[in-house]
Amino acid sequence: MAEPVVETQKLTKIFLDFWGRKKKVALRALDIKVNQGEIFGLLGPNGSGKTTTIKLLLGLLFPTEGRATVMGKSTTDVRKNELIGYLPEESYLYRFLNAEETLDFYGRLFDLPASVRVRRSQELIERVGLARDKKRQLREYSKGMRQRIGLAQALINDPKLVILDEPTSGLDPLGARWMKDLIRDLRNEGKTVIMCSHRLEDVQDICDRIAILHEGDLQSYGHVSDLLKDTMRVEMRASQVKLTPELEKDLREVLTRHGGTLDTVGNPTTTLEDYFLRIVEESKARPGRRFLPGEQTGKNEPVGKK
Amino acid sequence: MATGLLDSMTPLLQPVFAVLSLERDPLTISRVLDWYAIRYYLLTVGSVTSLCLLLWFLFRGWKQVSRLSPGTKLAFTILGLLSLPMVGLDIFSLAQFTQPLWPNYDPEKTAPAAISAMMRPEWINDVLAFSALASILAVSLPFLVNLPRLSFRRIFAIAKLSFKEAIRKRVLYAFTGLLLILLFGSWFIPSKSSDQIRTYVTVVFWAMTVILLMVSALLAAFGIPADIKSQSLFLIVTKPVERVEILLGRLLGYMSLLTLILIVLTGAGLLYILRGVSPEAAEESLKARAPVYGILHYENTGSEREGDNVGREWAYRGYISGSAATPGSGQPKAIWDFTALPSVLAGRPTVTAEFTFDIYRTTKGFENQGVGIGMAFTTRNYDAEKLRLERESRDREGKPALTPDELAEKFGFFQPAASITFYDFSTGSVEVPGKLFVNAQTGPEDKPPIIVTVTCKEITQYVGMARYDFYFREDDTSRGADALRFSWNFAKASMGLWLRILLVTTLALVLSTYLSGVVSLLVALFVFMLGQFQEFLLALVIGRVAGGGPLENLSRLITNEVAGKQLENTALNNVIMNTDRVLREFLGGLMNFLPEVQSLSFTEYVSNGFNIGGADLAANAIRTVAYLLPWLLLGYHALREREVAGPT
Ligand SMILES: Nc1ncnc2c1ncn2[C@@H]1O[C@H](COP(=O)(O)OP(=O)(O)OP(=O)(O)O)[C@@H](O)[C@H]1O
Ligand SMILES: [Mg+2]
Numbered sequence: 001m002a003e004p005v006v007e008t009q010k011l012t013k014i015f016l017d018f019w020g021r022k023k024k025v026a027l028r029a030l031d032i033k034v035n036q037g038e039i040f041g042l043l044g045p046n047g048s049g050k051t052t053t054i055k056l057l058l059g060l061l062f063p064t065e066g067r068a069t070v071m072g073k074s075t076t077d078v079r080k081n082e083l084i085g086y087l088p089e090e091s092y093l094y095r096f097l098n099a100e101e102t103l104d105f106y107g108r109l110f111d112l113p114a115s116v117r118v119r120r121s122q123e124l125i126e127r128v129g130l131a132r133d134k135k136r137q138l139r140e141y142s143k144g145m146r147q148r149i150g151l152a153q154a155l156i157n158d159p160k161l162v163i164l165d166e167p168t169s170g171l172d173p174l175g176a177r178w179m180k181d182l183i184r185d186l187r188n189e190g191k192t193v194i195m196c197s198h199r200l201e202d203v204q205d206i207c208d209r210i211a212i213l214h215e216g217d218l219q220s221y222g223h224v225s226d227l228l229k230d231t232m233r234v235e236m237r238a239s240q241v242k243l244t245p246e247l248e249k250d251l252r253e254v255l256t257r258h259g260g261t262l263d264t265v266g267n268p269t270t271t272l273e274d275y276f277l278r279i280v281e282e283s284k285a286r287p288g289r290r291f292l293p294g295e296q297t298g299k300n301e302p303v304g305k306k
Numbered sequence: 307m308a309t310g311l312l313d314s315m316t317p318l319l320q321p322v323f324a325v326l327s328l329e330r331d332p333l334t335i336s337r338v339l340d341w342y343a344i345r346y347y348l349l350t351v352g353s354v355t356s357l358c359l360l361l362w363f364l365f366r367g368w369k370q371v372s373r374l375s376p377g378t379k380l381a382f383t384i385l386g387l388l389s390l391p392m393v394g395l396d397i398f399s400l401a402q403f404t405q406p407l408w409p410n411y412d413p414e415k416t417a418p419a420a421i422s423a424m425m426r427p428e429w430i431n432d433v434l435a436f437s438a439l440a441s442i443l444a445v446s447l448p449f450l451v452n453l454p455r456l457s458f459r460r461i462f463a464i465a466k467l468s469f470k471e472a473i474r475k476r477v478l479y480a481f482t483g484l485l486l487i488l489l490f491g492s493w494f495i496p497s498k499s500s501d502q503i504r505t506y507v508t509v510v511f512w513a514m515t516v517i518l519l520m521v522s523a524l525l526a527a528f529g530i531p532a533d534i535k536s537q538s539l540f541l542i543v544t545k546p547v548e549r550v551e552i553l554l555g556r557l558l559g560y561m562s563l564l565t566l567i568l569i570v571l572t573g574a575g576l577l578y579i580l581r582g583v584s585p586e587a588a589e590e591s592l593k594a595r596a597p598v599y600g601i602l603h604y605e606n607t608g609s610e611r612e613g614d615n616v617g618r619e620w621a622y623r624g625y626i627s628g629s630a631a632t633p634g635s636g637q638p639k640a641i642w643d644f645t646a647l648p649s650v651l652a653g654r655p656t657v658t659a660e661f662t663f664d665i666y667r668t669t670k671g672f673e674n675q676g677v678g679i680g681m682a683f684t685t686r687n688y689d690a691e692k693l694r695l696e697r698e699s700r701d702r703e704g705k706p707a708l709t710p711d712e713l714a715e716k717f718g719f720f721q722p723a724a725s726i727t728f729y730d731f732s733t734g735s736v737e738v739p740g741k742l743f744v745n746a747q748t749g750p751e752d753k754p755p756i757i758v759t760v761t762c763k764e765i766t767q768y769v770g771m772a773r774y775d776f777y778f779r780e781d782d783t784s785r786g787a788d789a790l791r792f793s794w795n796f797a798k799a800s801m802g803l804w805l806r807i808l809l810v811t812t813l814a815l816v817l818s819t820y821l822s823g824v825v826s827l828l829v830a831l832f833v834f835m836l837g838q839f840q841e842f843l844l845a846l847v848i849g850r851v852a853g854g855g856p857l858e859n860l861s862r863l864i865t866n867e868v869a870g871k872q873l874e875n876t877a878l879n880n881v882i883m884n885t886d887r888v889l890r891e892f893l894g895g896l897m898n899f900l901p902e903v904q905s906l907s908f909t910e911y912v913s914n915g916f917n918i919g920g921a922d923l924a925a926n927a928i929r930t931v932a933y934l935l936p937w938l939l940l941g942y943h944a945l946r947e948r949e950v951a952g953p954t
Contacts, residue, residue, distance in 0.1 A: 055951045058544045059543070059544075060540055060543065060544065060949070060950050060951035061949055061951050061952060062949050062952075074373075078452075078455075078546055078547065078548055079455075079546060081544055081545050081546040081547075082546045084544065086541070086544045088537065088540055088541065090537070092536065092537040092538045092540050092541050093538070093541070094467065094471070094538055096470065096471065096474045097467075097470075105463055105466075105467060106541070106545060108459050108460060108462070108463035109460055109463055109464075109542065109545040109546070109547050110545060110546060111457045111459050111460060111546070153541070157545075
């Protein structure tokens with residue numbers, strides 16, 4: 001098997017206070033591997049050590065114990081950065097630059113020649129959908145726009161490994177969907193992606209493997225499908241039939257015969273995300289339409305259909 | 307800033323002499339680059355680098371070294387071993403520094419560390435310098451190994467960013483303050499018309515110095531800390547950027563902005579000074595005299611090295627009186643030997659000699675009345691006897707007396723007048739025949755080509771002179787173009803200011819790699835100030851300042867004892883005084899790490915109309931850069947070791 005892109009061994013980070021006393025164990029003896037070409041998700045509630053892990057991998061923090069290698073190099077080796085793209089948790093960009101200048105600046109830091117810089121920044125600005133705003137200073141950008149330009153700068157060097165800290169934060173559902181599609185595209189281009197999030201639906205949608213952290217401890221680690229597959233439960237969908245008390249009773253009987261129990265039964269509902277997206281699509285299709293009191297938008301249409 | 311203020315206010319506070327009263331020799335390149343200077347530099351820097359190596363090794367150990375690539379590891383090991391003599395010296399010096407704290411210490415018997423260092427044999431110093439070089443290389447190794455990776459494109463990108471950032475921060479507003487000073491300055495600065503340029507130059511340079519140094523310190527000190535706070539630095543260090551590129555980029559960015567500002571201010575300041583110059587002021591200062599100095603010694607005074615001390619102005623000037631000190635001894639004389647004369651002087655019809663002496667009157671009530679002095683110029687071929695015979699024979703034969711040119715060319719002798727009347731606070735001048743310099747060109751090798759002898763003609767007066775009070779002018783005084791030469795000189799003084807800006811900017815930047823913005827600012831300014839007041843510190847170290855060390859003073863405060871009285875010989879007082887001795891030794895050691903600031907100020911040259919030597923400027927530039935290199939190395943390591951996202 002190919003060498004893992006990222007490997008950590010007993011990676012530990014303890015934050016000390018000014019006097020050198022232990023203040024917080026942010027990460028405890030983490031052992032993970034990230035393979036070539038996969039989307040790896042770091043999951044966990046606030047303060048569980050996701051960002052700390054990423055910062056350790058990038059050499060922004062130094063491990064208290066243990067070690068990590070990124071593409072075979074030590075995390076403090078500057079050269080590893082040639083092949084890494086990083087989108088920080090918050091936008092750390094220079095606000096007095098505009099989108100073009102920003103990409104040009106980070107392009108220079110990769111020592112890219114001018115022609116390459118110009119070509120890539122135009123491509124990326126198109127790709128993240130900022131073509132109309134590329135001459136505006138970032139101070140005028142909304143959170144979502146900054147997230148987009150942040151992603152663009154992470155891709156300026158055509159990296160092999162993309163590290164994204166909360167890529168969907170600050171994005172509207174449309175943007176979040178776009179971001180998820182883009183991350184999948186990155187994988188299809190052969191890049192490895194490490195992302196962290198506490199938005200579970202995002203992670204479930206796109207990640208191949210995940211690690212779940214809590215209070216700095218690794219709680220769970222593996223393929224998403226394996227982790228979520230529940231062999232002791234059955235889910236079914238049926239069409240061309242109405243849910244009646246008789247049907248429910250029959251179902252219950254069949255299940256009891258097979259040694260199981262019927263937990264819930266009901267009509268499926270759509271997710272708010274799907275609903276929201278449909279509304280926005282409709283609005284695009286019929287410009288000028290507005291919500292009027294008394295009207296119930298989208299109620300008559302069949303649910304769950306896209 | 308107070309330093310800039312002080313050094314340029316001095317001429318305003320004191321009676322203004324129309325002569326350069328610098329108490330230092332112009333720096334020459336050979337003095338900066340000679341082996342002793344270089345060795346001293348290596349030993350000073352090496353003492354720190356070797357100490358760092360030792361500490362690093364004690365705390366981090368061999369584990370880190372073993373991770374290096376084989377070539378680097380070998381180089382590091384060899385250099386580390388070669389540094390051992392320096393490490394030894396460090397430990398030895400530390401032991402010596404703390405000597406006064408040891409039991410049985412006797413201040414009478416033990417030489418201070420500095421003295422015993424001076425008594426080391428030459429060859430040991432050479433070996434130690436070599437070892438020091440090795441330790442410097444060992445510490446620079448991570449940087450040297452990465453040197454081929456440095457990219458100008460990256461440095462330039464960061465420079466451009468810092469430049470833009472500084473402009474967006476609207477620092478340029480600070481310079482409107484300067485405008486105000488210029489606009490209203492002349493209301494507050496009364497001046498004699500002959501002092502007009504002097505005053506303007508002083509004020510303009512003072513304002514430029516204060517504002518530019520403040521702005522550069524502010525810019526440089528807050529750049530990196532702000533980047534860390536806003537976490538913009540995270541994105542930069544996760545690109546393939548070497549930490550030293552961040553440092554150099556910032557330095558380049560700030561320095562280009564500050565240089566631009568300096569150029570504009572210099573132009574504006576010059577225009578301000580040059581519009582409407584009074585003729586008297588032009589005569590005094592609108593010049594760029596290129597002086598040729600001789601070596602001063604005295605005859606028939608207390609000693610050959612010094613004139614008589616009349617208790618004025620420290621011992622800067624030596625005084626000669628109009629009468630012999632004791633009956634029978636000769637007339638006191640001040641004599642300048644000119645050993646090196648530029649050959650252009652021989653080609654001119656006349657060469658200008660200028661002088662400014664100080665008059666010390668023993669009789670009162672005659673201020674502003676001139677004093678007569680005698681002045682004679684002789685070359686190495688001058689023979690008093692031969693001249694006397696020639697004069698006698700001409701007298702006998704009724705031939706016309708020798709013309710000054712003939713005297714100068716044939717006999718190597720020139721005397722402007724039997725007595726020259728000389729006034730306080732003004733520059734006197736004498737036109738010397740160029741032929742004298744032709745005569746001086748060849749002759750006995752063991753004598754100085756030209757000697758100038760000055761005597762005082764009035765019995766009750768003293769005339770004081772220092773080496774730089776008399777000089778020939780190498781620049782051609784008949785050629786005009788004074789304003790142009792003055793402007794160029796003004797620009798050269800700006801270059802001196804540029805060096806000070808470089809100093810402050812680099813210091814603040816380097817400190818800000820580890821310290822917070824405010825602390826970096828304060829420390830950088832503090833180091834700069836200490837550099838400015840080195841002389842005072844030196845006096846403190848040598849113990850010339852009355853009252854004893856800090857602990858002794860503290861104890862006097864507590865026990866309410868009078869300063870100046872010897873402390874009683876109690877055990878406690880001995881501990882106090884010995885601790886002060888240690889502090890003093892450390893202070894002395896610390897002096898080596900301060901920048902030379904005063905020699906970078908050329909305001910006095912310009913304001914008095916003296917040419918700033920190109921070599922002086924170049925030598926100072928070399929010295930400043932050499933001073934800053936170890937600081938940059940420190941900044942490089944600080945930024946490398948720093949956990950960028952760590953707690954601040
Ligand atoms: N510089 C620091 N100094 C002290 N403690 C820190 C520092 N950075 C992080 N921590 C602590 O480490 C722990 C983990 O933080 P981390 O930022 O990794 O969490 P996270 O999983 O990214 O959370 P979130 O979902 O909120 O982004 C937290 O308890 C935090 O307080
Ligand atoms: Mg986080």
